[in-house]
Amino acid sequence: MSDKMRAVVSTGPDEYGIQMIDVPKPGIGEVLCRVKAVSICGSDPGLFAGHYQSKGWPPHYPFVFGHEWSGEVVELGPETSGFKPGDRVAGEAHCGCGICDNCRRGQYTLCLNYGKAELGHRHYGFANNGAYAEYGVFKVKSITKMPGEVTFDEATMCDTAGVALHAVDNAGVTPAGYFVVYGPGPIGNLAMQIAKSRGTRTIMVGRRDRLRMAGKCGADILVDYEKVDPVEEILRITDGLGADEVIECAGTQDALYQSVKSVRRDGNVVVLALYPKDDLVVPLDSIVIRQLHVLGSRANPNCSKRVLELIQQKRINVNELITHTYDLADIKTALDVFSHRKDGAMKVIVHP
Ligand SMILES: [Zn+2]
Ligand SMILES: [Zn+2]
Structure with missing residues (x-):
């Protein structure tokens, strides 16, 4: 495996493109994943345009957005368990610190240590590098194993469907x-x-x-x-x-x-x-x-497992919503089609 990867790197408001950057290394409690599919979120066009800088999204440039993703575990970081290479997983944007009062109540999308990476908090694609790349490093708390028949494209809807479920x-x-x-x-x-x-x-x-x-x-x-x-x-x-x-x-x-x-x-x-x-x-x-x-109602605490099961049981139909798919290299076209709802665009997926 090469130590470089393709990623959509944002270098400033409305400035982004494909670059070759280092494949990140998983730390404690983290896994390296091969990203298979990323769905463009309604918040992504504004994030790429720099409209949320007052909220600290992104906290710095260069930055990698993307939080509605699915992929395969490639490598485990130190002191990490519960997953193995080859596991198919779906991601979610929020990862709480796990120790603050809200996290201990299960309300980790309201984590009191928001933005404190040293305490384990992550908000992928907003405050921490996300998934518009061939690989990404994610806390195991923010990934969920995909049931057998769910496809990678379907699993990118885990985060969005979780917001709906919450x-x-x-x-x-x-x-x-x-x-x-x-x-x-x-x-x-x-x-x-x-x-x-x-x-x-x-x-x-x-x-x-x-x-x-x-x-x-x-x-x-x-x-x-x-x-x-x-x-x-x-x-x-x-x-x-x-x-x-x-x-x-x-x-x-x-x-x-x-x-x-x-x-x-x-x-x-x-x-x-x-x-x-x-x-x-x-x-x-x-x-x-x-x-x-x-x-x-904010985001999707403790929803991923249930929505993936709803998708597998075909109690919710996510395929109807997926109207377009592109290669990661065509991110500009994908964002344009998505934001202008061209050709009836609803959910647009890119494949790294
Ligand atoms: Zn989203
Ligand atoms: Zn917390």
Whole structure:
């Protein structure tokens, strides 16, 4: 094995390209993996463009992004066990320190030692080098063995589907109730599929291609907000009660407001979009008078094993969402197709 590898190296905002760099060495509790597939995340175009530098993403240049990946274990670091070379694994972005109060509660995406690599924290593709490369080094805490029939392309959806699963867990599901999702992107689509697998009726709010895709993936009722007022439509469908649970993945002021207005009294609203600012209007009077439970949901703690099993059992269909695949060398085209949703692009995968 050569000690150099191809990687997409970012050298500044909007400056990136393929370079030959050193293959990293696994440390304690880490494995070296051959990356087989990486899915472009909704956050990647902004990361490559340098839009999140105020959050410390990336903390330095040169940097390697990419956090929705799958691959094969090649080599174990010292004092590392539980995996062996050849194991097929899927990655997740967050790796908690394991010792802080939040990690000890299992909430490692809220690790109190965020960014402290010396204490074992990692946030791959954001605060630590990620997977747009032939190889990457990852803590064993952040990888999960793939069940037999799951493909590498499917397994790149582990992180995204985990975000959806955590949001659905936070929202709860009422069997034979109504579960609304605002925002039919990959996370919204998968949240809809996971909720549906638990026996509720699903309503997807969106428009055009992505709404159609939600229909193909099993959404029971499609609401096109360009044609009808979604709140009125949801109240009509639910005999004036409102939905039992609503998930907001669209990330817009309208969708946030409408999400709160769409849920029934004492119902649950889960908010998980990345909002550009912290100053959006939330209808607080409705929340109090109608006794709503509005919760934030961050990332995907303890979800990977379950989502990989959901994929294997075909309870969720991720293949429908994978619209394009490219070689790593074509990263610019891949990002362009993804960000401009060219040719109906939903999930775009690159192969190192
Ligand atoms: Zn992601
Ligand atoms: Zn921690």
